[in-house]
Amino acid sequence: MKRTLILACILLCSMELSAQSQWIQFSFVSKDFPCEEVPKELTISTILAGKDSTIFKQPFSECSKSIEIPKLPGMYSFTVKTQLYQPILLSFEIKENMADTIQLGDLVLKEPVSELDEVTITGIQRKFIEIDADKTTLTVKDNPVLSISSIYDAILKVPGIMPYPGGGFAVGGQMASVYFEGVPSSLSTDDLMNLLKSLPASSVETIEIISNPGASFDANVSGAIININSIGKPTKWLSGTVTLNYGLNQNQKISPSIVLSSRQSKWSWQLQTGYSNNERSNRDTSDRVFSSFNPEIGLNSDRKEQVHSSYFYFKPSATLNFSRRSSLIMNYNGSFGDTKFTGNSMTESPGMVPAIALQTDYTSRNYGMGNEGMLKFRQEFDTLKRVLNVTAFYSNYQNRSKRSNLQRVSEMDDFSILDYYMNINRFYLRADAEIPFEKIKFYMNFGVKYSLMHVDNIGSYNLNNDSSEIFDNRTYSSRIDFDYTEDNLAGYLDLKKKLGKKVTIGTGLRAENFSLSRASNVTSTARNNYFNFFPSFNAIYRMNSLVNVIGTYSRKIGIPGFSQYDPNNSGYYDPFTSSSGNSALKPNFYDNAQFKITFFDYAQLSVNYTHSQFLNLSEVVVQPNSLQTVQTFRTYKNVNSINYFMALPIPFVLFTKGLKFMDEPVEVDKMSFLYIYSSYTKTTIPDYSYVNRNKGMWTLGVYSQFILPWKIRMNVEYYITGKGNYQIYEFVRNRSSFDVSFSREFYEKKLKTSVSFEDIFNTDQSNTRVSFPNIHMNSYSKQDTRIIWFKIAYSFGRIEKNDSEGLNLPNVGGE
Numbered sequence: 001m002k003r004t005l006i007l008a009c010i011l012l013c014s015m016e017l018s019a020q021s022q023w024i025q026f027s028f029v030s031k032d033f034p035c036e037e038v039p040k041e042l043t044i045s046t047i048l049a050g051k052d053s054t055i056f057k058q059p060f061s062e063c064s065k066s067i068e069i070p071k072l073p074g075m076y077s078f079t080v081k082t083q084l085y086q087p088i089l090l091s092f093e094i095k096e097n098m099a100d101t102i103q104l105g106d107l108v109l110k111e112p113v114s115e116l117d118e119v120t121i122t123g124i125q126r127k128f129i130e131i132d133a134d135k136t137t138l139t140v141k142d143n144p145v146l147s148i149s150s151i152y153d154a155i156l157k158v159p160g161i162m163p164y165p166g167g168g169f170a171v172g173g174q175m176a177s178v179y180f181e182g183v184p185s186s187l188s189t190d191d192l193m194n195l196l197k198s199l200p201a202s203s204v205e206t207i208e209i210i211s212n213p214g215a216s217f218d219a220n221v222s223g224a225i226i227n228i229n230s231i232g233k234p235t236k237w238l239s240g241t242v243t244l245n246y247g248l249n250q251n252q253k254i255s256p257s258i259v260l261s262s263r264q265s266k267w268s269w270q271l272q273t274g275y276s277n278n279e280r281s282n283r284d285t286s287d288r289v290f291s292s293f294n295p296e297i298g299l300n301s302d303r304k305e306q307v308h309s310s311y312f313y314f315k316p317s318a319t320l321n322f323s324r325r326s327s328l329i330m331n332y333n334g335s336f337g338d339t340k341f342t343g344n345s346m347t348e349s350p351g352m353v354p355a356i357a358l359q360t361d362y363t364s365r366n367y368g369m370g371n372e373g374m375l376k377f378r379q380e381f382d383t384l385k386r387v388l389n390v391t392a393f394y395s396n397y398q399n400r401s402k403r404s405n406l407q408r409v410s411e412m413d414d415f416s417i418l419d420y421y422m423n424i425n426r427f428y429l430r431a432d433a434e435i436p437f438e439k440i441k442f443y444m445n446f447g448v449k450y451s452l453m454h455v456d457n458i459g460s461y462n463l464n465n466d467s468s469e470i471f472d473n474r475t476y477s478s479r480i481d482f483d484y485t486e487d488n489l490a491g492y493l494d495l496k497k498k499l500g501k502k503v504t505i506g507t508g509l510r511a512e513n514f515s516l517s518r519a520s521n522v523t524s525t526a527r528n529n530y531f532n533f534f535p536s537f538n539a540i541y542r543m544n545s546l547v548n549v550i551g552t553y554s555r556k557i558g559i560p561g562f563s564q565y566d567p568n569n570s571g572y573y574d575p576f577t578s579s580s581g582n583s584a585l586k587p588n589f590y591d592n593a594q595f596k597i598t599f600f601d602y603a604q605l606s607v608n609y610t611h612s613q614f615l616n617l618s619e620v621v622v623q624p625n626s627l628q629t630v631q632t633f634r635t636y637k638n639v640n641s642i643n644y645f646m647a648l649p650i651p652f653v654l655f656t657k658g659l660k661f662m663d664e665p666v667e668v669d670k671m672s673f674l675y676i677y678s679s680y681t682k683t684t685i686p687d688y689s690y691v692n693r694n695k696g697m698w699t700l701g702v703y704s705q706f707i708l709p710w711k712i713r714m715n716v717e718y719y720i721t722g723k724g725n726y727q728i729y730e731f732v733r734n735r736s737s738f739d740v741s742f743s744r745e746f747y748e749k750k751l752k753t754s755v756s757f758e759d760i761f762n763t764d765q766s767n768t769r770v771s772f773p774n775i776h777m778n779s780y781s782k783q784d785t786r787i788i789w790f791k792i793a794y795s796f797g798r799i800e801k802n803d804s805e806g807l808n809l810p811n812v813g814g815e
Contacts, residue, residue: 152196325379364404556590617727714742
């Protein structure tokens with residue numbers, strides 16, 4: 001694991017740190033419309049030293065309203081904005097010994113206006129995190145720690161998110177899916193990571209962590225969801241952000257990008273484009289012991305690889321507003337990737353007579369091109385925000401890969417070529433309705449969806465040829481043509497009810513039918529049909545302004561990825577190593593439950609339990625008295641996993657001022673703090689034979705911020721993961737990383753700069769042990785993680801947020 005969740009503490013400044021509450025009561029009067037039909041949105045902040053900062057924001061439609069805020073003395077501004085009326089501007093003062101309720105009286109709505117506005121109450125403390133029963137939302141915009149980094153870096157600093165072994169992210173010990181604006185990414189793991197490292201975090205408004213996705217999300221969601229929402233509605237003038245990241249070690253990494261947006265009358269548009277050029281070095285060693293021989297035979301491999309990848313993306317989007325209540329959103333996403341691999345490996349068995357000495361030199365080049373389009377029509381039927389969304393999506397992704405191997409054994413050369421062409425087409429059509437009943441605090445969402453995916457993957461091979469001419473004149477001796485089709489039809493209902501001011505509960509039910517078909521010229525055709533119901537439940541109890549108690553449950557299905565079925569040899573190849581899919585894999589039905597307590601929003605204790613009826617994991621197959629290994633997949637039954645997580649922020653001012661600091665507003669970019677987190681994960685797989693006792697894995701991390709002279713922020717991060725088992729893998733050595741960064745903002749925070757030093761002690765590496773019938777394996781993997789990063793971002797223009805318009809970060813991928 002490279003780095004973890006972290007961040008939370010910076011956000012301590014946005015907490016409501018006093019248990020005392022001040023109630024603000026007011027009501028609305030309207031001549032033209034019943035006031036309950038006028039949508040309103042409420043935000044509260046105070047004024048101090050000429051600065052405003054929002055501390056409360058909430059949409060509502062009632063004619064009368066009571067709002068609870070921390071009772072902190074000071075002047076407050078109160079701004080009410082609506083879709084149809086002029087803003088209402090007020091101010092009030094909170095004093096220490098005043099009554100607990102302030103009456104603002106009747107507020108008159110008058111003189112319709114032409115543009116959609118919102119209700120804002122402004123204050124000193126900016127709330128960077130919002131906790132609900134079904135999700136946790138972290139604000140990235142104007143966040144002094146996150147906004148200078150890439151989206152990839154920002155995600156890893158969200159409390160509870162860790163890197164997933166093999167790529168991607170993990171939440172609660174399970175791999176998480178990445179969504180953009182509620183749409184899942186269809187990019188490969190490598191392309192998705194390249195994109196996230198290229199996109200600037202300054203283009204993101206919020207990151208949502210949905211640990212137990214409800215009925216509105218696909219049943220085929222693996223674990224949690226990380227949903228990325230971009231900066232909102234463009235202004236009438238041109239605005240944007242230019243970003244440049246440059247990383248340096250023995251290799252170079254550079255990623256420039258630009259985000260532009262604007263609007264004219266009924267039209268608004270946004271453009272994101274960028275490029276990344278990434279060089280990296282990898283080293284992998286493997287010690288294999290073949291236990292079916294007597295005495296046992298060992299093979300030791302050492303592989304070194306140099307990777308050069310370039311990635312370009314072009315993502316325009318536009319919104320056409322037909323009226324105040326209807327709009328059409330159009331997104332296009334284009335991307336192109338080019339990755340070159342150059343490597344060599346040495347495989348030896350010095351204990352054998354005669355000894356084996358295999359040298360492999362290889363080159364590989366992958367070209368990937370993606371084109372995606374989305375149309376989304378949104379219609380509000382009345383001022384109570386009854387909404388219908390209809391979305392159509394199509395994507396095409398093509399990948400061409402050419403690999404050449406030179407293998408030398410006992411001074412004899414063999415030549416092999418492995419070429420692939422993959423074509424993936426995806427389509428879905430969905431309709432979603434939102435019906436709120438504000439008077440009784442009851443909310444209902446329901447919808448239907450049909451999706452279709454078709455995959456063709458053609459592998460062409462010429463293995464162990466005695467002529468190098470096949471490299472220049474690529475002729476093939478065998479071919480595998482894999483065809484995969486998946487379609488599903490689903491309907492869902494989500495219900496949510498607020499019980500008083502402290503309790504909110506939600507429940508949902510999704511019915512979904514999956515049809516799978518897979519065939520190739522080397523395997524028989526297989527068809528499966530799965531239909532089931534998938535319930536979900538969530539609840540939150542807000543004990544007070546400081547403590548939340550949350551419980552969630554969901555049932556999901558995990559359909560094996562098409563690559564797990566594919567019989568093509570798509571992994572590393574030499575005379576002793578190959579790979580293939582498994583057409584007999586079963587889908588996983590799993591139940592996931594979570595219980596969490598949060599304090600001040602950022603301190604938390606949580607436990608997550610998952611029972612998987614089936615779980616598909618990697619397996620190495622070796623026949624008795626053979627030295628050839630085949631990397632494939634296997635279905636394990638009745639797998640149980642439990643994850644504990646703890647996080648505690650400690651502001652240093654606590655040691656100088658004691659608890660008195662809790663009565664004072666604090667600005668995050670002026671606060672020094674320490675954030676401590678720890679997690680423990682244990683997975684039990686009854687069908688797997690562990691080499692040693694199955695032990696869970698601990699992770700301990702510390703993230704801190706120090707305010708230095710000249711407004712420089714220094715952030716220090718350290719984590720260590722102990723020995724233990726993760727699924728079938730036993731980590732036999734600790735893994736750790738130590739990072740330091742320095743950042744500063746200029747020109748009213750428009751220019752942001754940073755210098756960071758990652759993995760200073762070069763200890764971010766993986767050492768694992770795994771065992772299968774007839775073979776025991778010890779593996780070591782190391783990438784060039786010790787890097788110096790220089791990052792600069794400049795923002796210009798102004799940005800307004802309008803949640804109802806929906807022009808956000810172009811959707812990357814689809815279902």
